[in-house]
Amino acid sequence: xxxxxxxxxxxxxxxxxxxxxxxxxxxxxxxxxxxxxxxxxxxxxxxxxxxxxxxxxxxxxxxxxxxxxxxxxxxxxxxxxxx
Amino acid sequence: xxxxxxxxxxxxxxxxxxxxxxxxxxxxxxxxxxxxxxxxxxxxxxxxxxxxxxxxxxxxxxxxxxxxxxxxxxxxxxxxxxxxxxxxxxxxxxxxxxxxxxxxxxxxxxxxxxxxxxxxxxxxxxxxxxxxxxxxxxxxxxxxxxxxxxxxx
Numbered sequence: 001x002x003x004x005x006x007x008x009x010x011x012x013x014x015x016x017x018x019x020x021x022x023x024x025x026x027x028x029x030x031x032x033x034x035x036x037x038x039x040x041x042x043x044x045x046x047x048x049x050x051x052x053x054x055x056x057x058x059x060x061x062x063x064x065x066x067x068x069x070x071x072x073x074x075x076x077x078x079x080x081x082x083x
Numbered sequence: 084x085x086x087x088x089x090x091x092x093x094x095x096x097x098x099x100x101x102x103x104x105x106x107x108x109x110x111x112x113x114x115x116x117x118x119x120x121x122x123x124x125x126x127x128x129x130x131x132x133x134x135x136x137x138x139x140x141x142x143x144x145x146x147x148x149x150x151x152x153x154x155x156x157x158x159x160x161x162x163x164x165x166x167x168x169x170x171x172x173x174x175x176x177x178x179x180x181x182x183x184x185x186x187x188x189x190x191x192x193x194x195x196x197x198x199x200x201x202x203x204x205x206x207x208x209x210x211x212x213x214x215x216x217x218x219x220x221x222x223x224x225x226x227x228x229x230x231x232x233x234x235x236x
Contacts, residue, residue: 004138006136006137006138006206006208007136007208007210007219008219056138056141056206059138059140059141059144059145060141060144060145061145061204073140075138075141075206077138077206077208078208078219078222079203079221079222080202080203080204080205080206080207080208080222081202081207081208081209081219081220081221081222082135082137082166082178082201082202082205082206082207082208082209083120083166083177083178083198083201083202083205083207
């Protein structure tokens with residue numbers, strides 16, 4: 001699946017997008033955040049406060065306990081500040 | 084029929100032109116409410132510019148979801164949302180919401196509803212430049228509260 005990062009999450013991770021294949025044990029958005037956090041310091045920094053991070057699956061907002069099976073694109077970003 | 088225009092663009096918008104386009108050829112509109120969000124420069128340590136980042140594939144879809152909800156809640160003849168991205172300096176336009184209805188109440192309420200959700204739910208992020216560098220604008224609890232009041236019965 002494709003991951004996208006925006007705003008300071010993108011800056012901290014150090015890339016705007018990547019393609020990943022998490023293990024089957026990674027079922028939900030919060031599982032995915034925990035798994036990403038193990039991948040290195042940049043991820044640990046980006047996701048140091050997981051409750052702050054917002055997520056979208058295939059362009060729609062989702063909650064941390066949402067199951068990621070079947071997702072084509074998952075995005076992580078800070079709370080929105082548009083308008 | 085509700086005419087809907089949603090655009091995300093770097094260039095500026097002309098409010099009078101957008102209102103004229105919304106109302107063109109129609110005689111059923113009795114009220115148009117216009118909200119413009121403008122880059123403010125006078126806060127605290129002096130913002131010299133804002134850069135707006137967005138999630139292109141999601142932004143229009145997310146705005147559309149809230150426009151559809153507004154149309155379901157109020158009798159609207161037309162809705163226009165224009166959101167700018169890129170680097171903006173104080174005094175420049177950021178966002179435009181137009182709502183058209185037969186009567187003013189629906190137009191006022193729908194415009195406020197749309198702005199409250201644009202601020203908290205549309206995937207845009209502001210980065211401020213000031214004398215000491217740049218920083219990402221933090222989301223305001225008051226904006227979440229403003230959006231939440233529309234879900235109270």
